[in-house]
Each structure stands twice: as structure tokens, then as C-alpha cells.
Amino acid sequence: MSIATISKSGPFAHGFNSVQKTMFTVLLALVPATAFNLYLFGWPAILLFTVTVGACVAVEAGCLMLADRPVRATLADYSAVLTGWLLAMSLPPWAPWWVGVLAAVFAIALAKHAFGGIGQNVFNPAMVGRTVLLVSFPVAMTAWVMPHPLFSSGAPGLAEAIAITFGGHMPDTVSAASALGYIKTELSRGIPVTQSMAQVPDLMDMARGYRAGSLGETSAILILAGGLFLMAKRVISWHIPLSVMGGLFLIAAIFHAVDSAHFASGTFHLVSGATFLGAFFIATDYVTSPVSKKGQIIFGLGCGALIWLIRNFAGYPEGVAFAVLLMNGLAPIIDQYTRPRAFGRNSKGEPLQLEKP
Amino acid sequence: MKLFPIRGGIHPDYRKEQTSEKAIVVMPMPAALYIPLQQHIGAPADVLVAEGDLVKKGQMIARNQGTVSASQHAPTSGRIRTVTEVTAPHPSGLPQTTIILEPDGKDEWADLPEPIADPFSADTHTINDRVAQSGIVGMGGAAFPSAIKLNLGEQKKLEILLLNGAECEPYLTCDDRVMREYPDEIIDGARIMAHALGTPRVVIGIEQNKPQAIEIMTKAASAFPEIKVVAVPVQYPMGSERHLVQAITGRETPARKLTADLGIVVHNVSTTRAVHHAIRFGRPLIARVVTVSGGAIREPNNVLTPIGARVADLVEFCGGFSARPESVVNGGPMMGQPLPSLEVPVVKGTSGILALTAEEINDRPTSACIRCGSCVTVCPCGLSPVDMAAFVRKDNLEGAAKLGVMDCFSCGSCSWVCPSHIPLVHYFNYAKGVLNDLERESRKNERIKTLAEVRVIRIEKATEAKRAALAARKPASDATPPSNSGEAKAATEEKANA
Known part of the structure; x- marks a missing residue:
């Protein structure tokens, strides 16, 4: 029986870690805090969240196509989803849709793909998206609302939420x-x-x-739980x-x-x-x-x-x-x-001196 | 005993259970044995036989030449078919001079050297000569001629002989089995080696995932207060010489130095057993225990294999393949070498033959580095694989060298852990190869330059001397100022000195 031709050296074993798995674990860790906050701020938050994540994925796909890189395989690493997710969590929950879309363009197209795509960016894409918007549209980006839990009295229904997110009808009594x-x-x-x-x-x-606060700012406890989960998973x-x-x-x-x-x-x-x-x-x-x-x-x-x-x-x-x-x-x-000290060398990289017996 | 932490490392799937409970079995003699002249680090041995020669088991058929080399012996009696070029068990697949022996089935021993009756009153030379004569090399995989390492006691004061029974590579169980089945032979070999080295203490380091071996070796060592068995944590690459020394003694071998500079010499447990055979029975190294394992092997086993048996025959003995192997590896999965074909022989450094399925190897397409830093965390050498790889990718090997790529011993921890499946070790092996070539080249140029300069000086001196000699003869005919004659005399003296 023939054996495969040798293409590279060892090792001939590999851990079961992957970029996809890592990103997915981070998303999982964000779920409790996100779910709680979406509940807390209701339909407008859910709409903004969906729009922002969707926009990030769409911009990523567009950039990959422009760069002639594999689109589906790269999207499957979940990194664009994660950026969109974190970006949405840093926005005011009742912000209009264009805030999410514009932030997504800055985050994915400018902060990530202009630098060469995943792994090449110097700055955190989600934070670039957020800060560009904050500097450019300070009013929209600081329009905080008090919690309006889903289905509670006074919380906007889906129709009202659509008006808030897509129609720009921010009720002026709720700001905080x-x-x-x-x-x-x-x-x-x-x-x-x-x-x-x-x-x-x-x-x-x-x-x-x-x-009041952005989606991800409130509920420190659930964020902490997610963080501890990531530590336990050694992410x-x-x-x-x-x-x-x-x-x-x-x-x-x-x-x-x-x-x-x-x-x-x-x-x-x-x-x-x-x-x-x-x-x-x-x-x-x-x-x-x-x-x-x-x-x-x-x-x-x-x-x-x-x-x-x-x-x-x-x-x-x-x-x-x-x-x-x-x-x-x-x-x-x-x-x-801050590179670690190499085995058998001092921090300057010189070989250690033999101890005198 | 207090142990010391070692940096980094990984915990791969060990999969040793496939063979750890399989007692060593003897492989029947195959139709032909292929004995390469170079199975070790150093110079190939000098062939002593020719086509048609009849040889006996244990007869030397190739003699070590130069300081770093090892002899080869006939693993059984038979006829030399030919001495020719055969594919080497090396990823290059290049041919190498190999003696092909056809066993006659009689397995008749040659006249072996006399056993050394009382090795503990024999001097270091007698023991080392015997070890060298027996063709013993390090059996952990590196295959460095053992006699040279046993000579270290003459150059430095040594404290500890450290026996490496860590066997940290996944799958491999040959050392485990040898320790469990032949503990007394190892202990005896260790005492002889300690005597030759002049070390007052012997420490045997075994990873904790081999509890039976630890127990059996501890019992076998109990009669000798100078021998201590130490259970070391399961942490790949614990079996790396420098790391094992650090774990057990807490001492860090300086870069570019040997553990012997700390007074510690490390030998593999199977090597120790081979020394026992050579000293007590005069038997050379002609067979070794090989772990044949992996998901594509039908009957994984620990096999006492004659040196020179083809991998194909060994695999056949273990029931052949049950699935198509993605790779067949010589050694462990972490540091072993891929085999170019199954038509290559088992050599003295072959600790395992692993036929691995694609699922076990779990290789996937490389994606972009996300700078997760896992490689930095796991590197047992304290290097930054992520940065070195970036330099190598741009072919900036000088940059990689500055970050210490030459300190990397290719343990594979970084490649194993990389979530982007970047073949980091492959990059570093490439860099090390090119840098070594450059270094050799520059050394050669340096030497040529020195030789050329020396030649110029020599010619100048000779010319000068001739002139001086001529001047010295002159005073006989006409007088010269005294100062001049002094100069001439000096020049003549110089000539004489040159």
C-alpha cells in the first residue's frame, strides 16, 4: 500500500483547537449578558443588534470578494459575527439602524480589511467602529434610555420598535x-x-x-460570568x-x-x-x-x-x-x-553563565 | 524528591494504551536485512564485507571511522547479498550505502568478545572501548554514539547519570516495556555506566503515566542506595534532555552548553540495557524494541526487531494496515520523521513506526495567524514562534536567528497548539537548515581566507629568508656594517623557526 507523499515535517498530531472554535466559545460566553440586555431594552435593541451583526457579516463578505479571498470559509471563522456582536453591545440600545451599519463599515472595512484582514489589524475593529461613530455623531451615540424590559408596560412593541430603529422616532421621554x-x-x-x-x-x-447604558455596559455580573467561562475554557x-x-x-x-x-x-x-x-x-x-x-x-x-x-x-x-x-x-x-526569556539564556539573549561548582 | 517546574509544554492525546499492555514480541527474521552504514550522528562506518561473504550473528560488518561514528554488526548469520545504495529512512528519500544480508536461518553467533568479568574494577577505557566496539548509539531517537558520551567523565567532574525513561512522545511504549520487562538489565547497565563516568549518583526519570514501570524500576533499584527512581509530571516534552535535567535538578543548561557542563549525563534506558548486553555478554547492538502503532495498524505491538528489517516487513508482522495511513512516521508523532516509503530499514534510532490516519494527524488547511499567543505560552524554550514565523515567511532568516530560531529543537508544541494550523516547525526546520548551510559556508570561506593569508605570509617569509641567507653569505667576500649582520642573523633564525 502506498503512503501519502511527504509535504511537510511534523508534528503528526494536532490539538483540537481552531480559530472557529475559539470565536464560537467567545460568542457563547456573550450569550447570557446579551440575552439579558436584549430583554432589558426590548425590541429596538433586538433590531439594532440584528442589523449591526448582519451589516458586519455583509461588509466582511464584500471585502473578501473584493480581495478575492475565500468568502464562505472565512465567514465560517465567526470573527465578523463576533466583531458585529461586540460592536452592537457598545452602541446605545435604541440607536437608529444607520448607526449600526455605519459602525460596521468602519469596523470591518476600515479597521480590519484595509489592514489585511483577520490577524493583521492593529486596532480592535469593534472599538474603531464605536469611537468613529461617537466622535462623528455624539448625540445619537449618547442617547441612553432607561431599561424597558420586553413585554413590560410602557415597553415599545415591535411596530413601535421598527419606528424607533428604522424611522428615527426616538420617544423623547425615555432618555436617561x-x-x-x-x-x-x-x-x-x-x-x-x-x-x-x-x-x-x-x-x-x-x-x-x-x-441606563449600552447593551454590554449593564449587567457586570453576567459579563463576569462569561469572562470566567472563557478563562475556564482557556480561551x-x-x-x-x-x-x-x-x-x-x-x-x-x-x-x-x-x-x-x-x-x-x-x-x-x-x-x-x-x-x-x-x-x-x-x-x-x-x-x-x-x-x-x-x-x-x-x-x-x-x-x-x-x-x-x-x-x-x-x-x-x-x-x-x-x-x-x-x-x-x-x-x-x-x-x-516583553518576549519571554529563552531557555538557557538571560533576558538579553546571552547564554547563561555556568555556575561555579 | 522535590521536582522543579519546566516552562510551557503541552498535553497531547497519548494513546499509549494501544500498546502499553502488549509484552515485547520477537519478530521472525525477514528474507533480507538492509543495514545502512550510517544509522547515527557522525561519519558512516567503513564497510568490512563484500558480496558473497558469509557472516555470523554479531560479527562486525562495518567499522566506525573517525571520532564520531558507530560500527554495524550482522543481526543474524547469513550471506552478504551486496553492498549498494538503498533509500534511507529519512524524509529526503535519498539513497545511502547499505549492506544487504540474506539470513541463513541458523542464527549462529560469531565469536563474541569476552564478557568483562568484573566491570566495576575495569577502567573507563575498557568499558568505553567495548561500548564503541558494540556499535551502541543513543536509542531515544537521536542516535548519538554512546561511547563518546561515556567518555565525558574524563574531561569533567560528573555528579549524576540521568536515565531518561520519560518517554513523553505519544504512542511510544518501547521504553516502558523494556523497563517493565528488563529492569535488572537496565539497573546493571546503569551501574556500569555510572562507574565508567565516575558519577556517584544515578537518577532514573519516568513520567507518571507509567506507574508499573515506576514501581518495577523502584523495586529493582532498591538494592542500590545510589540509584533513585523519580516520577516526573506528564508534560510533553519532558523527555527532552535539558528539560528533564531541569525538572529533576532545577538547573538550567546554558545555551550552547551540554548538560555534562552541569555535571549531568543523560542516557536513554534502552541504551543502558544495550550497554549491559555489551559488557556482560559481549553482544553488540543488533536488535531493538520498536513500538508499532497508530490507527492504521491492524495489530499494534512492541516488537523486538532486528536492525535492518524493512518497515514493510515489520508492518506485515503486525497484521498490515487496517486503513490507508496518511503518514508513516519513524519515531513519535511529535518529533518523528515521515518515511518516504515502506521499503526503508529499521535502524538503531527507530523507537516507533507509526501508521497514522488522517483523523489522528488532524491536519487542516492553514489559516491566518490571529496572534493568540498559544505558541509563546507552550514553547518550552521560551521562544516566540509567532514572531519567528513572521520573519521566516518573509525569508528574513537573520531576524529569525536573532529571535533564537537556532535554539528551537523542533519539539512541535507550537504547531500542535496553533488554532490556525500554521506549520510552525516546518518553517523553523527550513530556517535552521538554511542558517546551518550559511554558517558552514562562511566557516569554509573563513578557513580559505585564513589559509590564503597564511600562504602569503609563508611566501613572504621564505623570500625574506632567502634574501637574508644571501646577505649572510656575502660578509665572507666584503665587509658589512655590524647592524646589518645582526638583522641577517635574526632573519636566518626566523627561517629556522619557520
Whole structure:
């Protein structure tokens, strides 16, 4: 019996991991938080979510066709679905359809395919989509609403939802500020954090998700559960999430201790905004984060510090997307300086000295 | 005993149960044996026989030549059919000079060298000579002539003889079986080797997935306080010499040094048994236990195979193929070499013949790298395969060399773990091959340059000397200033020295 011709060297065994499996696991981890939030914000959120994910897949297919790359095989890696999903989670739930579509174009076509497609992009596509829209359409991108759980009284039905998402009929009675936005606004009016904190939902409510915010910002607990699931599945390691949250918490806690009138507590920063989503699902994006564990910790701490800086001193109340993008830009350099020490060599790459017996 | 962690590594499907409970069986002598002159690292042996010669079992048929080489012996009695070029058991499929022996079925022993009666009072030379004479090479796969490694005791002070019974490659169970069936022979061989090396201690490292071997070896070693059996964690590539040393002693072998520089010499357990045979019975290395396994083999087994038996015959002995193998591998699935055909012989370094199905290999089309960093996490050498591969892909081999591609020993952990199925080891093997060639080339050029420079100097000196000699003869006829004569004298002296 003949044997196949030799085409390459070993190994002649392979783990059962694949890009598709990895992406699918991440999607699975997002399901609980997403389902809860879609329920919380009702039909308009479901429509926006569908439009955004659909647009990402469509733009990906178009780009692949233009680049003359295999369309179906590449779509099957779920990376476009994941980008669309994360993008939808970073948008205001009742935003009009064109926000999702435009963000998808920026995310997939510009941030991903213009750089060479999967694995080649420097910046996190979903976050590029979100920030471009936030900078260009600040009003539409900060139109938060209070939760309107599906089928509850006052929640929009499907027909109303279609009018909200596709007709641009945003009911003007439902808008609400996110906790971070509220505190920032109050602070600008001279009202200290200690006072304005009384007006925001208490921390447990915020952690559970009963508050205004983007799809992925609310319900820190379900996001945390998804993140822990990813760790258990060894899709991500603790290094980035812990250093993002640890960095943010530490710097916030220090400044809170020094001047509690101007700076909210570390716990507040952890559970508000997109901290959990960012730490577990955005900053951990393989392509745009460092590969070595040491590099990941530096990257995470940088994200945490930047989130706090932007939230407190920049023009925007929320800083996760900007912070991650800034650190994305540094990731290649971090990688270069944090390569692991090779066996038998010192950190400079010189052979170790023999110990004198 | 306290163990030390080693970096990275993977936990592949071991699939050892296919053969781990199969006792070693003896393969009947095939119709012909194909004994290559080079089955080891180093120079090929010098052939001692010619067509038509009758040889006996254990007779030397090719002699080691040069410092790094190993002799070959007839695995059975018979007639030399011819000495010719035969496809080597190497992925290149290139031919290599091979002695073809037709067994006569009598299996008659030649006059073997006398057993060394009391090896523990014999000197190192006597033992090493016997090991060299017996054609013993490292049987873990690298096939480095063992006698050279046994000489290390003369150059350095050694502390530990470490026997490698880790057998971390999936499928392979030959060392496991040898340890379970011949523990006393291994222990005896180890004591002899420790004596030759001058090491006061012997440590036997066995992975924890071989509990019977650990138990049996511990029992066999219990009579000798200097021998210790250590169960090491199941973590591929624990069987790598440097990593096993680190796991057991906590000491990290510096790059470009040997474990012997730390006072530790590592030998495979099966090699140790071969040493026992050579010293106690004068028997050379003419057969070895080979694990024949894989999803495409009908009856996986551990087979005592005569050196030179064709893989086709060995597979036939194990019931042939039950399915079409995608690849037939010489060695383990992680570091083994694909065979170009089944018409190649089993050699001294063949620890396994694996006929693997496509499903077992699980090869899939390569997709783009998503920089997941798994390869960096698992690399036991602390390298960054993702970055090295990027350099190799652009043929920037200098860049890859700077990142340490030459430190890679192709364990395959990165390729195994890669979710994009990028053949990283293939890239690195390519890079190492080209870089080695370049290095050889530059060394050669350097040498030519040095030789040319030396020649110029020599000619200059000779001319100078001639002139000086001429000048020295002159003073006889007409007087020269004293200073000049001093110079001439110096020049003549120089000539004499040259």
C-alpha cells in the first residue's frame, strides 16, 4: 500500500483547537449578558443588534470578494459575527439602524480589511467602529434610555420598535444619562461626586444591570460570568482582565482616598460603564493585544490607567474604547520588549553563565 | 524528591494504551536485512564485507571511522547479498550505502568478545572501548554514539547519570516495556555506566503515566542506595534532555552548553540495557524494541526487531494496515520523521513506526495567524514562534536567528497548539537548515581566507629568508656594517623557526 507523499515535517498530531472554535466559545460566553440586555431594552435593541451583526457579516463578505479571498470559509471563522456582536453591545440600545451599519463599515472595512484582514489589524475593529461613530455623531451615540424590559408596560412593541430603529422616532421621554455621564455633568456644574453619587443607582443594581447604558455596559455580573467561562475554557487567561480591572481600581481608589469630592470610588469605576465588557471581551482580543504574559499585564494596566484618566479628565464620560485603542497601538512595541526569556539564556539573549561548582 | 517546574509544554492525546499492555514480541527474521552504514550522528562506518561473504550473528560488518561514528554488526548469520545504495529512512528519500544480508536461518553467533568479568574494577577505557566496539548509539531517537558520551567523565567532574525513561512522545511504549520487562538489565547497565563516568549518583526519570514501570524500576533499584527512581509530571516534552535535567535538578543548561557542563549525563534506558548486553555478554547492538502503532495498524505491538528489517516487513508482522495511513512516521508523532516509503530499514534510532490516519494527524488547511499567543505560552524554550514565523515567511532568516530560531529543537508544541494550523516547525526546520548551510559556508570561506593569508605570509617569509641567507653569505667576500649582520642573523633564525 502506498503512503501519502511527504509535504511537510511534523508534528503528526494536532490539538483540537481552531480559530472557529475559539470565536464560537467567545460568542457563547456573550450569550447570557446579551440575552439579558436584549430583554432589558426590548425590541429596538433586538433590531439594532440584528442589523449591526448582519451589516458586519455583509461588509466582511464584500471585502473578501473584493480581495478575492475565500468568502464562505472565512465567514465560517465567526470573527465578523463576533466583531458585529461586540460592536452592537457598545452602541446605545435604541440607536437608529444607520448607526449600526455605519459602525460596521468602519469596523470591518476600515479597521480590519484595509489592514489585511483577520490577524493583521492593529486596532480592535469593534472599538474603531464605536469611537468613529461617537466622535462623528455624539448625540445619537449618547442617547441612553432607561431599561424597558420586553413585554413590560410602557415597553415599545415591535411596530413601535421598527419606528424607533428604522424611522428615527426616538420617544423623547425615555432618555436617561448613564451613571458615568451623570457624575461628569454634575461635577462640571460644581456638584461634588459625594453628592451626585446619591442620585445614581446603588452599586448592586449597577452590577446587576438595571440601569441606563449600552447593551454590554449593564449587567457586570453576567459579563463576569462569561469572562470566567472563557478563562475556564482557556480561551483567555487572567492576565489582561485582572490587570485592566486592577489598574483601574487601584488608581481610582488612591485618588478617591485623596479627594473623594472629585473622584468616584474604585468600586464605582469597576461596575460602571463598560469596564467588565472591556476587561474580559475587548482588551483580550488576540489580534490587538500582546502575546506574552508579561506584555499582557503591562497592556492591561495601561488600559486601566487610561480608562480612569479619560473618564476623569477627557471630554467623554466613558473611556474604555479609547483606552483600548490607544493601548492597541502600543501592543506591537510592548511585544517587542516583553518576549519571554529563552531557555538557557538571560533576558538579553546571552547564554547563561555556568555556575561555579 | 522535590521536582522543579519546566516552562510551557503541552498535553497531547497519548494513546499509549494501544500498546502499553502488549509484552515485547520477537519478530521472525525477514528474507533480507538492509543495514545502512550510517544509522547515527557522525561519519558512516567503513564497510568490512563484500558480496558473497558469509557472516555470523554479531560479527562486525562495518567499522566506525573517525571520532564520531558507530560500527554495524550482522543481526543474524547469513550471506552478504551486496553492498549498494538503498533509500534511507529519512524524509529526503535519498539513497545511502547499505549492506544487504540474506539470513541463513541458523542464527549462529560469531565469536563474541569476552564478557568483562568484573566491570566495576575495569577502567573507563575498557568499558568505553567495548561500548564503541558494540556499535551502541543513543536509542531515544537521536542516535548519538554512546561511547563518546561515556567518555565525558574524563574531561569533567560528573555528579549524576540521568536515565531518561520519560518517554513523553505519544504512542511510544518501547521504553516502558523494556523497563517493565528488563529492569535488572537496565539497573546493571546503569551501574556500569555510572562507574565508567565516575558519577556517584544515578537518577532514573519516568513520567507518571507509567506507574508499573515506576514501581518495577523502584523495586529493582532498591538494592542500590545510589540509584533513585523519580516520577516526573506528564508534560510533553519532558523527555527532552535539558528539560528533564531541569525538572529533576532545577538547573538550567546554558545555551550552547551540554548538560555534562552541569555535571549531568543523560542516557536513554534502552541504551543502558544495550550497554549491559555489551559488557556482560559481549553482544553488540543488533536488535531493538520498536513500538508499532497508530490507527492504521491492524495489530499494534512492541516488537523486538532486528536492525535492518524493512518497515514493510515489520508492518506485515503486525497484521498490515487496517486503513490507508496518511503518514508513516519513524519515531513519535511529535518529533518523528515521515518515511518516504515502506521499503526503508529499521535502524538503531527507530523507537516507533507509526501508521497514522488522517483523523489522528488532524491536519487542516492553514489559516491566518490571529496572534493568540498559544505558541509563546507552550514553547518550552521560551521562544516566540509567532514572531519567528513572521520573519521566516518573509525569508528574513537573520531576524529569525536573532529571535533564537537556532535554539528551537523542533519539539512541535507550537504547531500542535496553533488554532490556525500554521506549520510552525516546518518553517523553523527550513530556517535552521538554511542558517546551518550559511554558517558552514562562511566557516569554509573563513578557513580559505585564513589559509590564503597564511600562504602569503609563508611566501613572504621564505623570500625574506632567502634574501637574508644571501646577505649572510656575502660578509665572507666584503665587509658589512655590524647592524646589518645582526638583522641577517635574526632573519636566518626566523627561517629556522619557520
